Amino acid sequence: MKTRRTAIVLAAIALLAGVSTASAQDKSIVVASTTSTQDSGLFEYLLPLFTKKTGIAVKVVAQGTGQALDTGRRGDADVVFVHAKAQEEKFVAEGHGVRRYPVMYNDFVLIGPKSDPAKVKGMKDITEALKTIKAKPASFISRGDRSGTHSAELRLWKAADLDIEKELSAKNLGPWYKAIGQGMGAALNTAGASGGYVLSDRGTWLHFKNKGDLAIVVEGDKRLFNQYGVMLVNPAKHPTVKKELGQTFIDWVVSPEGQKAIADYKINGLQLFFPNAGASGV
Amino acid sequence: MPSDASALQLVLGADPALMAIVGLSVTVSLLAVGFAALIGLPIGAVVALTRFPGREAAIVALNALMGLPPVVVGLAVFLLLSRSGPLGSWGLLFTPQAMVIAQTILVTPIIAALARQTIEDLWVEYRDELAALNVGPFRRVTTLIWDARFSLLTALLAGFGRAAAEVGAIIIVGGNIEGFTRTMTTAIALETSKGDLPLAIGLGIVLIVIVIVVNALAWIARRAGERFAG
Amino acid sequence: MSMHGPAADLPIVLQDVSYRVREIAILDRISLWLVPGAPTVLIGPNGAGKTTLLQLAMGLIEPTGGRVKWGGRPHVPPLRRAFVRQRPTMLRRSAAANVEYALASAAVTRSTWPARTAELLSLVGLDGIGPRPARRLSGGEQQRLALARALARDPEVLFLDEPTASLDPAATKAIEDVIRAVAARGIKVVMSTHDLGEARRLAGEIVLMHRGCVVESGPAAEFFAGPKTSEGRRFIAGELLV
Numbered sequence: 111m112k113t114r115r116t117a118i119v120l121a122a123i124a125l126l127a128g129v130s131t132a133s134a135q136d137k138s139i140v141v142a143s144t145t146s147t148q149d150s151g152l153f154e155y156l157l158p159l160f161t162k163k164t165g166i167a168v169k170v171v172a173q174g175t176g177q178a179l180d181t182g183r184r185g186d187a188d189v190v191f192v193h194a195k196a197q198e199e200k201f202v203a204e205g206h207g208v209r210r211y212p213v214m215y216n217d218f219v220l221i222g223p224k225s226d227p228a229k230v231k232g233m234k235d236i237t238e239a240l241k242t243i244k245a246k247p248a249s250f251i252s253r254g255d256r257s258g259t260h261s262a263e264l265r266l267w268k269a270a271d272l273d274i275e276k277e278l279s280a281k282n283l284g285p286w287y288k289a290i291g292q293g294m295g296a297a298l299n300t301a302g303a304s305g306g307y308v309l310s311d312r313g314t315w316l317h318f319k320n321k322g323d324l325a326i327v328v329e330g331d332k333r334l335f336n337q338y339g340v341m342l343v344n345p346a347k348h349p350t351v352k353k354e355l356g357q358t359f360i361d362w363v364v365s366p367e368g369q370k371a372i373a374d375y376k377i378n379g380l381q382l383f384f385p386n387a388g389a390s391g392v
Numbered sequence: 393m394p395s396d397a398s399a400l401q402l403v404l405g406a407d408p409a410l411m412a413i414v415g416l417s418v419t420v421s422l423l424a425v426g427f428a429a430l431i432g433l434p435i436g437a438v439v440a441l442t443r444f445p446g447r448e449a450a451i452v453a454l455n456a457l458m459g460l461p462p463v464v465v466g467l468a469v470f471l472l473l474s475r476s477g478p479l480g481s482w483g484l485l486f487t488p489q490a491m492v493i494a495q496t497i498l499v500t501p502i503i504a505a506l507a508r509q510t511i512e513d514l515w516v517e518y519r520d521e522l523a524a525l526n527v528g529p530f531r532r533v534t535t536l537i538w539d540a541r542f543s544l545l546t547a548l549l550a551g552f553g554r555a556a557a558e559v560g561a562i563i564i565v566g567g568n569i570e571g572f573t574r575t576m577t578t579a580i581a582l583e584t585s586k587g588d589l590p591l592a593i594g595l596g597i598v599l600i601v602i603v604i605v606v607n608a609l610a611w612i613a614r615r616a617g618e619r620f621a622g
Numbered sequence: 623m624s625m626h627g628p629a630a631d632l633p634i635v636l637q638d639v640s641y642r643v644r645e646i647a648i649l650d651r652i653s654l655w656l657v658p659g660a661p662t663v664l665i666g667p668n669g670a671g672k673t674t675l676l677q678l679a680m681g682l683i684e685p686t687g688g689r690v691k692w693g694g695r696p697h698v699p700p701l702r703r704a705f706v707r708q709r710p711t712m713l714r715r716s717a718a719a720n721v722e723y724a725l726a727s728a729a730v731t732r733s734t735w736p737a738r739t740a741e742l743l744s745l746v747g748l749d750g751i752g753p754r755p756a757r758r759l760s761g762g763e764q765q766r767l768a769l770a771r772a773l774a775r776d777p778e779v780l781f782l783d784e785p786t787a788s789l790d791p792a793a794t795k796a797i798e799d800v801i802r803a804v805a806a807r808g809i810k811v812v813m814s815t816h817d818l819g820e821a822r823r824l825a826g827e828i829v830l831m832h833r834g835c836v837v838e839s840g841p842a843a844e845f846f847a848g849p850k851t852s853e854g855r856r857f858i859a860g861e862l863l864v
Contacts, residue, residue, distance in 0.1 A: 140486060140569075154570070170570065171567035184476040186476075294585075319586065320587030518711060524682065528727075
């Protein structure tokens with residue numbers, strides 16, 4: 111019985127080791143991205159096209175933007191694909207990323223209950239809408255997770271003369287503002303279940319299956335523009351980064367073929383993401 | 393996975409992506425229980441049968457570790473396996489192996505603590521008799537483990553149930569990567585957050601069925617033990 | 623019949639043996655010789671120390687004072703001795719497996735197990751019981767199975783602690799028959815009992831114990847004809863209870 115046990119242990123160790131070396135050698139990259147890119151269904155559509163063309167498998171770890179950048183800083187991903195320009199540029203400046211490539215944009219929309227307690231529906235100015243919500247005050251759900259959406263939300267509140275982070279740390283904000291620390295889907299679920307307002311990216315909203323009583327209340331303001339960027343994690347800092355495979359991915363995404371694929375992704379006939387890899391200043 | 397198809401259709405029609413998820417869940421948890429048994433059974437036996445300073449504290453610790461919060465284990469393993477962490481060169485983060493490691497850590501105390509209890513109870517019964525039969529120490533251990541095998545199997549099944557049901561550890565160390573580290577529990581978490589509740593519910597039903605089956609097996613094992621050996 | 627070497631465990635000599643647990647003297651300076659021959663039966667009221675004496679002679683415990691020697695040697699491993707406890711524990715296996723377990727711990731060659739097991743079960747009157755779970759057997763059957771287990775070790779000396787204490791008359795008779803058969807084969811039986819009648823039936827030698835001491839010992843016939851001590855007389859009259 112003892113020799114049989116030893117054999118089983120050795121076999122298990124071999125299995126563990128074998129599988130791990132196999133995965134080190136196969137053609138794959140790890141892309142740290144955001145929950146909104148995943149939840150919108152873009153990757154499910156886009157990545158098979160890339161894999162078919164290049165034979166490279168793409169493993170997406172979907173986290174908030176802040177967490178995705180941290181994953182890149184730790185060297186646990188090869189490519190980072192997020193939507194927070196300021197944080198991305200900081201990432202490159204710190205030497206964790208090689209170069210930032212703009213890829214595509216979509217927009218944010220303000221979601222709220224159909225009953226619209228703050229009466230903001232149809233407003234064209236997002237900052238006015240936010241001010242009205244605060245004044246009432248109506249319940250507002252924030253992702254609170256350092257994601258790209260969260261950063262955009264904080265930026266818009268600042269434009270509405272409300273420094274959320276300052277007020278939160280001074281404990282001056284009332285219970286109308288709820289920071290849940292989770293992804294877009296969870297925030298939408300929470301807003302729907304509690305009759306609150308929430309800022310969402312259009313892609314996740316269109317793809318979301320539990321809309322319930324929620325609807326878009328404000329859209330179209332130019333400040334709701336949401337830019338996505340992609341970066342290769344710096345192999346100089348993290349030698350294990352698969353730089354050729356990662357760069358192949360980036361090159362494809364910004365290539366005419368990749369950009370067209372992005373534009374072709376539609377939900378119910380509506381295009382979600384607008385490719386703008388060649389644009390400047392984004 | 394075609395998330396527009398009704399959950400029931402997917403489950404009954406054995407949709408290949410769904411089967412892959414179920415397969416991964418079961419494989420990861422089974423491997424974890426296997427390793428946990430290799431480590432936990434001897435620990436349980438040693439603590440049950442030997443007298444050493446701090447033995448009472450060890451028993452308390454084992455019982456307490458049964459309640460290790462999965463997210464905490466996930467975080468600890470994540471920090472260990474990250475490329476910036478001490479074991480980063482193994483390149484195991486965001487892989488099924490990392491999930492097996494995390495679940496092994498979760499399940500080992502359960503098996504060790506339950507084994508300790510089982511073996512100690514049987515030891516109290518057998519001790520004088522084995523001494524009268526002049527059985528040597530190694531043989532006493534193997535005798536206890538063999539005669540307690542049905543109860544020990546129940547401990548293993550309890551460990552499997554715990555592993556199959558948890559999500560906190562494996563979502564952190566596995567990354568919930570589609571087609572690679574997505575299990576039933578992490579898929580349920582994802583589909584819920586995407587608002588695709590029917591699919592999440594479908595997966596939940598499959599998971600509950602598995603848990604019920606495991607518990608039925610545990611019950612059968614206990615009854616077999618009683619019938620077989622009195 | 624004997625598979626072991628020539629060195630014998632008999633006579634077993636207890637020299638000035640005491641056994642104290644904390645402050646209580648369970649046995650107080652006992653000297654006793656156990657020699658080959660007819661069964662030695664320990665009698666005496668509860669708490670006299672009979673079980674402890676048997677355990678010391680078997681080597682299961684060590685005396686706190688004095689010495690025990692087997693065949694003139696101290697510290698002899700109990701390869702040629704076997705012990706049946708008052709309430710023996712059955713292993714959670716079949717009856718046959720219990721016997722085989724004892725054979726294994728006596729390092730008997732595996733190929734002979736089926737034959738030996740059948741033989742031993744037959745000797746104790748448990749033919750055909752082999753496949754049944756041992757814990758499901760009746761008290762008398764379990765006692766006999768414990769005997770079979772002990773005999774599997776091919777002992778020179780067989781210790782029995784109150785072997786019929788919890789049995790009905792029919793089972794008691796069955797066990798006593800086995801003990802007689804075993805003694806007839808030349809195995810030295812050392813046993814304790816509550817039952818005077820049983821002592822009369824089985825004993826070649828009587829050892830009367832009271833409060834941790836050996837009060838009287840000698841050939842059974844002489845003892846029952848007329849005890850030399852007052853305790854002996856009171857015991858036979860049923861008046862020595864504690």
